[in-house]
Amino acid sequence: MNIGIYGYGNLGRGVEDSIKRNPDMKLCAVFTRRSPESLTIATEGVPVVSTADIMDWKDKIDVLIICGGSATDLPGMTPALAEHFNVIDSFDNHSSIPEHYARVDAVAKANGTVALISCGWDPGMFSVNRLYASCILPDGKDYTFWGKGVSQGHSDAIRRIDGVLDARQYTVPVAEALDAVRSGSQPELTTRQKHRRECFVVAEEGADKERITREIVTMPAYFEPYDTTVTFITPEEMKKNHSELPHGGNVIRTGVTGKDDCHKQVIEYKLTLDSNPEFTGSVLVCYARAVAKMAKRGDCGCKTVFDVAPADLSNADRSEIIAHLL
Amino acid sequence: MNIGIYGYGNLGRGVEDSIKRNPDMKLCAVFTRRSPESLTIATEGVPVVSTADIMDWKDKIDVLIICGGSATDLPGMTPALAEHFNVIDSFDNHSSIPEHYARVDAVAKANGTVALISCGWDPGMFSVNRLYASCILPDGKDYTFWGKGVSQGHSDAIRRIDGVLDARQYTVPVAEALDAVRSGSQPELTTRQKHRRECFVVAEEGADKERITREIVTMPAYFEPYDTTVTFITPEEMKKNHSELPHGGNVIRTGVTGKDDCHKQVIEYKLTLDSNPEFTGSVLVCYARAVAKMAKRGDCGCKTVFDVAPADLSNADRSEIIAHLL
Numbered sequence: 001m002n003i004g005i006y007g008y009g010n011l012g013r014g015v016e017d018s019i020k021r022n023p024d025m026k027l028c029a030v031f032t033r034r035s036p037e038s039l040t041i042a043t044e045g046v047p048v049v050s051t052a053d054i055m056d057w058k059d060k061i062d063v064l065i066i067c068g069g070s071a072t073d074l075p076g077m078t079p080a081l082a083e084h085f086n087v088i089d090s091f092d093n094h095s096s097i098p099e100h101y102a103r104v105d106a107v108a109k110a111n112g113t114v115a116l117i118s119c120g121w122d123p124g125m126f127s128v129n130r131l132y133a134s135c136i137l138p139d140g141k142d143y144t145f146w147g148k149g150v151s152q153g154h155s156d157a158i159r160r161i162d163g164v165l166d167a168r169q170y171t172v173p174v175a176e177a178l179d180a181v182r183s184g185s186q187p188e189l190t191t192r193q194k195h196r197r198e199c200f201v202v203a204e205e206g207a208d209k210e211r212i213t214r215e216i217v218t219m220p221a222y223f224e225p226y227d228t229t230v231t232f233i234t235p236e237e238m239k240k241n242h243s244e245l246p247h248g249g250n251v252i253r254t255g256v257t258g259k260d261d262c263h264k265q266v267i268e269y270k271l272t273l274d275s276n277p278e279f280t281g282s283v284l285v286c287y288a289r290a291v292a293k294m295a296k297r298g299d300c301g302c303k304t305v306f307d308v309a310p311a312d313l314s315n316a317d318r319s320e321i322i323a324h325l326l
Numbered sequence: 327m328n329i330g331i332y333g334y335g336n337l338g339r340g341v342e343d344s345i346k347r348n349p350d351m352k353l354c355a356v357f358t359r360r361s362p363e364s365l366t367i368a369t370e371g372v373p374v375v376s377t378a379d380i381m382d383w384k385d386k387i388d389v390l391i392i393c394g395g396s397a398t399d400l401p402g403m404t405p406a407l408a409e410h411f412n413v414i415d416s417f418d419n420h421s422s423i424p425e426h427y428a429r430v431d432a433v434a435k436a437n438g439t440v441a442l443i444s445c446g447w448d449p450g451m452f453s454v455n456r457l458y459a460s461c462i463l464p465d466g467k468d469y470t471f472w473g474k475g476v477s478q479g480h481s482d483a484i485r486r487i488d489g490v491l492d493a494r495q496y497t498v499p500v501a502e503a504l505d506a507v508r509s510g511s512q513p514e515l516t517t518r519q520k521h522r523r524e525c526f527v528v529a530e531e532g533a534d535k536e537r538i539t540r541e542i543v544t545m546p547a548y549f550e551p552y553d554t555t556v557t558f559i560t561p562e563e564m565k566k567n568h569s570e571l572p573h574g575g576n577v578i579r580t581g582v583t584g585k586d587d588c589h590k591q592v593i594e595y596k597l598t599l600d601s602n603p604e605f606t607g608s609v610l611v612c613y614a615r616a617v618a619k620m621a622k623r624g625d626c627g628c629k630t631v632f633d634v635a636p637a638d639l640s641n642a643d644r645s646e647i648i649a650h651l652l
Contacts (some may be wrong), residue, residue: 017583021464042585054545056544062355074617097648112613118652127652128636129595132451134651135612135639136605182598244589257343257608258366263570263600267453270596272508274589279462282583282591286461304637306644310454311460311632318632323424325460326444326455 001293002060003285006031006051006081007067008039010245011090015065016042016283022285024315028061058084062295063288065179066090067281075100079107082302086295088288090120090280097123105302114295116303119287120280121271122146126251130304133253137265140255141186145173145194149247149276157222158199161215165205166235169243170198172323173250184254184264197228200242202235247276286313327618328386329524329611332357332377332407334365336571337416340607341391342368348611350641354387384410388621389614392416393607401426403435407630408441412621414614416446416606423449431628440621442629445613446606447597448472452577454631456597459579463591466581467512471499471520475573475602483548484525487541489533492561494568496524499576510580510590523554526568527563573602612639 001024005012008030019025020043029049030041036048049057064085068077070093076087082104091100097118108115118124122144130142151171159290175195180187199216203209213230217223233241248271257263273279287305290312294303314321327350331338334356345351346369356367362374375383390411394403400417407413408430416425423444434441444450448470456468477497484493503520506513525542529535539556543549559567574597583589599605608619613631616638620629640647 014583017585092652097652098645101648123652125462125593128458130467130634130651131640131647132454133617135636136451136608170614184598184600227574233455248592257340257347257604258601259343263604265600265605266574266596266598267451268594268596270592270594272510272592272594274591275584278583278589279591282462289461304648306640306647306652307635309633309635310457310461311630313459314457314632319424321457321518321632322427322630325456326420326423326449326632 001025001289002028002062003288004029004031004057004061004064004085005067006054006064006077007073008032008041008048009067011275011281011284012067014227014275014278015067015284016281018279018282018285019043021282022289022315024289029057054081055084061085062292063088063219065116065284075103078115078117079103081167082108082113083111084113086114086286086291088116088119088291090124090284091118092120092123094123099138101302101304109301112300114291114300114303116287116291118307119305120283121273122249124280124305125232125271126249126269126284129251129267130253133251133267133269137253137255137257137267138260140253140265141188142250143181143254144249145178145252146249147173147195147247149249149273150245154197154199154222158201158216161212163204163212164201165204166202166238168200168238172196172198178250180264181252181254182268182310184266186254191225192227195226197223197226200231200233200238201230202238203232244274245276246274246306247279248272255301273282289313289315327351327615328354328388329614330355330357330383330387330390330411331393332380332390332403333399334358334367334374335393336603337607337610338393339368339491340601340604341393341610342607343604344608344611345369347608348615348641350615351611355383380407381410387411388618389414391610391614401429403443404443405429408433408439409437410439412440412617414442414610414617415444416450416610417444418449419448420449422626427628427630435627438626439627440617440626442613442617442631442634445631446609447599448575450606450609450631451597452575452595454641455577455593456579457541457632459593459595463579463583463593465583465587466579466591469507469515469578469580471504471578472575473497473499473521473573475575476571480523480525480548483545484527484542487538489530489538490527491530492528492564494526494564496526498522498524504576507578507580508592508594510592512580517551518553521552523549523552525549525554525556526559526564527556528564529558570600571602572600573605574598613639615639
């Protein structure tokens with residue numbers, strides 16, 4: 001299976017790492033908007049190609065894994081590339097997914113390609129688990145918790161404050177809320193009750209730390225609705241203790257069955273990830289396999305994780321997965 | 327969607343409860359090997375029919391949910407019924423699944439029916455989660471824990487001991503083993519390290535409790551490989567505290583990604599069930615929906631949970647699940 005990576009940031013490198021771990025996959029090229037000469041990738045012997053030359057690769061790639069950002073890259077990139085390639089992206093702006101879906105579907109259907117959007121863990125594996133659980137327990141309630149993990153958007157918001165040199169923000173699920181949900185009591189939880197925010201900040205020398213703290217904790221939408229802690233640290237501490245991108249979270253559905261709803265049933269899916277981009281990349285790679293299989297069967301159009309039968313994610317024989325995993 | 331239930335024990339009643347919670351489903355008939363007059367079911371107005379008369383229902387049922395036992399019922403029942411009906415079963419004898427699959431597949435293909443086997447939670451949702459996790463993290467290790475929950479087979483084994491009036495056996499995962507697995511250290515665990523067994527026994531008056539305890543804890547395969555505790559209780563305590571059928575468990579895969587395998591990634595799926603048969607019934611019902619959809623599309627043959635795209639489990643519109651669950 002010939003794979004191309006389009007965009008070589010954290011996610012692109014995560015995809016590259018995952019391809020090496022899947023013997024049926026071959027990385028053919030990495031496409032970049034930067035000058036190709038400026039880029040050294042982790043896989044030897046694989047060409048780095050300017051995105052301007054991508055049409056030279058039209059018939060050499062089974063699936064193109066698009067590793068752009070959801071805010072400005074993917075809305076244009078995925079439909080444009082789906083005209084010529086089977087593609088997969090990790091578009092994660094939940095409220096805009098229907099719009100993105102419609103745009104990509106039109107192009108993919110018109111050109112006979114398969115384009116799977118919004119893959120990764122949320123959206124992605126969390127979505128699949130929300131769907132499974134809601135189908136199994138129609139009388140129930142869904143909860144999604146995120147963290148403990150680094151939120152890039154919240155970290156960036158802090159960095160824009162005057163006097164801040166660097167910042168890292170962790171989203172942390174509130175333990176009491178998790179316990180209440182797991183009990184099956186179906187609590188109504190406010191934003192503040194579900195998550196708290198931990199901020200680690202490197203300030204400029206002489207900066208007013210009280211003002212910085214106040215600006216963080218009162219920032220509307222980002223921090224104001226949460227209990228937020230701010231800890232000032234040195235650049236050395238930042239580098240030593242906060243240079244990784246861990247993340248994770250929980251999708252929990254609790255429901256009832258039986259006479260007079262007498263029995264509680266709890267389904268929980270939990271991720272604990274040392275590296276968010278490498279895990280997201282790993283999910284993209286196994287769904288790329290499914291995209292290639294769907295395309296080979298003559299299917300086309302925009303797809304989501306909901307459309308993929310689990311067997312299509314696997315490189316193993318059908319008889320093998322039935323014998324060993326069922 | 328017209329559903330028939332074939333067999334009305336704990337599982338059949340669980341299926342019946344779930345059908346009521348799914349507005350697109352209608353229970354048409356319950357089939358029993360007992361005398362139909364002897365059976366009162368929970369749904370008013372639904373006929374109880376002798377299994378001998380099932381052919382009268384050939385064109386009136388979209389999916390027949392077979393609620394027989396794996397040991398002696400399903401190996402013959404599922405292929406026989408798949409000749410005339412789209413069917414689903416919960417065959418759970420893991421080592422015989424390939425054989426059962428082959429037998430059912432031949433009949434279903436020859437007769438143009440869809441037959442989904444080995445559905446429920448293990449096999450079933452646990453299997454799906456083992457497959458997803460192994461595809462996402464090819465460099466990793468799988469662990470399945472069961473419990474805390476009632477094992478019917480182990481309870482029965484105790485009941486066969488001389489002097490025992492009643493017994494209930496709980497399989498309990500060992501907390502230290504769960505912690506070790508969740509740490510991502512990929513431990514090698516023995517049978518004894520993973521689960522322990524708690525037995526509650528009602529003995530005949532004057533029975534030799536020491537002998538009963540010895541016979542339990544030394545029973546090969548069932549108890550000898552485990553740390554087993556035996557507690558003698560009164561018939562009243564048995565009824566009051568041990569009349570439910572809770573169960574559950576965890577499927578955990580831990581794997582590595584990144585340069586030199588530097589990052590640990592942990593995927594966990596966890597069920598905490600007040601009622602094992604009602605949860606299993608709920609899983610069967612939403613997969614019955616998928617069976618009906620597959621049959622409508624003209625598909626046929628033996629299927630497993632691996633073959634079902636999550637969207638096929640849902641009664642909601644495609645656009646709705648994309649907007650609200652993705």
